[in-house]
Amino acid sequence: MEKPVKIGILAVQGDFEAHAATLARLGIEPVFVRTPRDLDGVDAMILPGGESTTQWKFLVEEGLDKSLREFSARGGAIFGTCAGAILLAREVHHPDQASLGLADIALIRNAYGRQLASEVRSEMTPLSSEPLEMVFIRAPIIQRVGPDVEVLATSQGQPVLVRQGRILIATFHPELTSDTTVHEYFLRIAQTGAFAAAENDPLLKLAGSGKDLWSSEHTDDYIRRQRES
Amino acid sequence: MTATQGSNGNYLNDAWRVKVGLAEMLKGGVIMDVTNAEQARIAEDAGACAVMALERVPSDIRKEGGVARMAAPKIIREIMDTVSIPVMAKVRIGHFAEAAVLEALEVDFIDESEVLTPADEENHVWKHDFKVPFVCGARNLGEALRRIAEGAAMIRTKGEAGSGNVVEAVRHMRTITGEMRRLTTLRGDELMHVAKELGAPLDLVREIARAGKLPVPNFSAGGIATPADAALVRHLGAESVFVGSGIFKSSDPEKRAKAIVKATTHYQDAKIVLEASEVLGEAMKGLDIRQIEEKDLLQTRGW
Numbered sequence: 001m002e003k004p005v006k007i008g009i010l011a012v013q014g015d016f017e018a019h020a021a022t023l024a025r026l027g028i029e030p031v032f033v034r035t036p037r038d039l040d041g042v043d044a045m046i047l048p049g050g051e052s053t054t055q056w057k058f059l060v061e062e063g064l065d066k067s068l069r070e071f072s073a074r075g076g077a078i079f080g081t082c083a084g085a086i087l088l089a090r091e092v093h094h095p096d097q098a099s100l101g102l103a104d105i106a107l108i109r110n111a112y113g114r115q116l117a118s119e120v121r122s123e124m125t126p127l128s129s130e131p132l133e134m135v136f137i138r139a140p141i142i143q144r145v146g147p148d149v150e151v152l153a154t155s156q157g158q159p160v161l162v163r164q165g166r167i168l169i170a171t172f173h174p175e176l177t178s179d180t181t182v183h184e185y186f187l188r189i190a191q192t193g194a195f196a197a198a199e200n201d202p203l204l205k206l207a208g209s210g211k212d213l214w215s216s217e218h219t220d221d222y223i224r225r226q227r228e229s
Numbered sequence: 230m231t232a233t234q235g236s237n238g239n240y241l242n243d244a245w246r247v248k249v250g251l252a253e254m255l256k257g258g259v260i261m262d263v264t265n266a267e268q269a270r271i272a273e274d275a276g277a278c279a280v281m282a283l284e285r286v287p288s289d290i291r292k293e294g295g296v297a298r299m300a301a302p303k304i305i306r307e308i309m310d311t312v313s314i315p316v317m318a319k320v321r322i323g324h325f326a327e328a329a330v331l332e333a334l335e336v337d338f339i340d341e342s343e344v345l346t347p348a349d350e351e352n353h354v355w356k357h358d359f360k361v362p363f364v365c366g367a368r369n370l371g372e373a374l375r376r377i378a379e380g381a382a383m384i385r386t387k388g389e390a391g392s393g394n395v396v397e398a399v400r401h402m403r404t405i406t407g408e409m410r411r412l413t414t415l416r417g418d419e420l421m422h423v424a425k426e427l428g429a430p431l432d433l434v435r436e437i438a439r440a441g442k443l444p445v446p447n448f449s450a451g452g453i454a455t456p457a458d459a460a461l462v463r464h465l466g467a468e469s470v471f472v473g474s475g476i477f478k479s480s481d482p483e484k485r486a487k488a489i490v491k492a493t494t495h496y497q498d499a500k501i502v503l504e505a506s507e508v509l510g511e512a513m514k515g516l517d518i519r520q521i522e523e524k525d526l527l528q529t530r531g532w
Binding site: 011012013014015016017018034049050051053054057058061082083094095109110113114115116118119120135136137138173176 | 247257309313338361362490491
């Protein structure tokens with residue numbers, strides 16, 4: 001049995017409404033998170049695109065940086081797109097910037113160039129048999145991934161969609177297309193956790209430590225079965 | 230989706246989508262006017278989501294008069310080298326050659342702005358020709374849709390720049406959102422007449438009637454000077470706020486910049502807007518719009 005997951009979207013600045021619209025297409029009504037209190041009862045968080053410097057200042061000012069780290073340690077699933085990816089990365093360069101540091105990756109901000117380098121690409125991913133449309137806007141490049149990080153998709157030789165346990169990271173914007181594949185994948189990650197939480201799983205604490213208790217093979221298989229049924 | 234089958238431009242192509250995409254990223258934030266690298270640094274530190282590089286802020290343009298043009302590339306480049314957030318710059322209405330210069334400079338967004346002296350009193354820039362996205366001012370729905378048809382990826386109210394008086398920004402935001410609400414109540418066979426009345430392309434009129442909102446982000450500008458001003462326009466439907474003279478013409482720009490950013494995000498929480506308002510010194514001195522002579526109004530530039 002699946003427990004319905006409560007999804008929160010960080011709504012301090014950026015395209016949080018685009019994420020809400022994507023979730024609405026999947027029949028999910030998210031809550032907007034602006035203060036630590038808003039995190040109560042939330043199972044999974046989306047950190048949207050936007051300006052990471054602006055967002056980070058808000059997180060620190062509101063104490064949300066601490067709350068989100070605790071949320072992750074409790075086993076909360078987190079999905080970051082573009083600026084959200086920057087907030088999640090352990091190392092951020094160009095310029096160097098503080099972050100939540102929850103995923104073992106190093107990022108270079110605005111690495112493709114300024115807005116003129118923004119573009120739409122199409123790449124194959126293991127999430128679907130169809131190519132996935134990827135909208136890159138002043139996007140960062142993932143320069144290094146740690147041993148616990150699984151690269152799900154690459155573009156131009158760079159990782160663009162990666163996962164570390166309960167953390168999913170895209171340097172592009174799946175919320176700016178009509179394709180819900182990546183959000184569905186994140187929901188599976190979140191639901192697996194909610195299921196474990198319902199069972200009061202003593203291992204849950206480990207989930208936030210970066211250890212992948214539910215392998216992506218498991219999740220992929222799960223998605224396949226869901227699609228078939 | 231910003232899906233309209235454009236008669237004038239293709240609103241579904243990838244170039245259009247990445248333009249509107251950047252506008253989406255700026256939502257919920259504050260875009261601040263800056264005239265040099267130091268101000269840009271202050272704006273970024275205060276939490277601005279973008280800066281607008283220009284030679285003089287609107288209140289100085291108003292005071293000093295003369296022809297106001299695109300800022301010197303040197304200043305813009307210094308600002309681009311200083312901050313990591315997007316950098317916008319203004320061109321005169323219709324001055325596509327200034328726009329081409331800014332595109333070559335690789336600014337992230339161009340504001341075809343009534344704050345500068347218009348270069349063309351009939352034609353605006355055909356913005357589909359550019360790869361860099363444009364924002365344009367509007368006082369009503371017809372004006373907004375004409376700019377979108379020309380390729381604007383973001384609309385902002387014109388307000389009355391450099392006045393420190395929010396009344397015109399409020400008027401324009403209420404007009405645009407009110408006209409959109411009205412369109413959603415009409416029958417399909419009534420839309421051609423509306424298109425004629427508004428002077429706007431039918432395909433965009435139909436899109437508004439269907440969606441009830443603009444196919445691009447709708448921001449507010451022109452006269453916003455306090456945290457409560459920012460909260461007010463956000464309540465009225467502005468997805469982000471431009472602050473021009475309001476910050477660097479106030480007694481403590483750093484504090485005011487931070488306070489307006491905070492109020493813009495938390496506009497629904499009056500306690501936080503109160504907190505943001507409490508720490509402030511004096512706001513810029515404002516102008517009564519009725520004391521401004523017709524010929525000195527900036528909002529009547531462009532059509």
